[in-house]
């Protein structure tokens with residue numbers, strides 16, 4: 001099955017340009033770690049990105065929480081992405097009709113499409129959300145992840161909702177590279193969606209607001225996901241960011257090596 005294949009092999013087989021790039025990078029850099037940097041200061045975001053840069057395949061941002069956002073932040077993130085060889089994922093969670101998300105993706109203060117290699121969207125509005133985002137993103141060689149599941153307790157994205165999300169993705173394989181989900185969702189011959197999983201922690205079981213953590217071994221090994229997304233486990237209060245980044249990188253990679261043939 002595809003989960004037994006190496007990232008490098010999947011890069012070769014992939015029909016989605018961004019998945020190919022992502023799998024290539026993961027194989028080359030030997031990391032399936034994405035760090036989620038939820039901080040509100042530009043300087044802090046850049047500092048953490050520079051520190052974790054050598055250990056990650058993907059930097060996940062929430063650009064709208066940065067209080068002193070400016071275009072220089074974008075320039076610096078792009079520079080760090082080049083310096084350390086990682087991609088950038090703006091976790092925007094678009095959820096509106098096609099015509100509105102076109103504008104939210106391309107315009108406003110953040111102009112997400114101009115710098116984020118990857119973004120994501122809720123399937124809740126129906127397929128128009130993909131059509132809208134694709135019209136902006138595909139010409140720029142961007143990729144989209146659909147939110148098929150969430151890590152938080154009581155999430156409504158389950159069952160037939162998750163199934164319908166997979167069907168939507170299948171109709172847009174040029175732009176939809178995969179899913180945010182807690183496990184691999186499909187193993188059809190001839191298709192390979194990348195799976196990225198938030199809600200990963202080695203020390204805690206969750207937080208006080210519904211977040212639930214599982215270990216890299218559960219997520220990558222048992223559940224067949226491809227990328228672990230880790231936030232506070234790495235940059236949380238009192239943590240040594242570099243030490244934790246290495247620790248999660250090693251745990252994610254060991255789980256991956258344990259599952260490939």
Ligand code: 5IU
Nearest residue numbers: 036150151152180198199211230231232
């Ligand atoms: N995130 C989740 N769960 C989800 C989705 C996104 O936690 O289902 I979709 C985001 C929220 C935060 C990061 O930016 O992933 C996880 O951060 P912590 O590792 O600090 O919980």
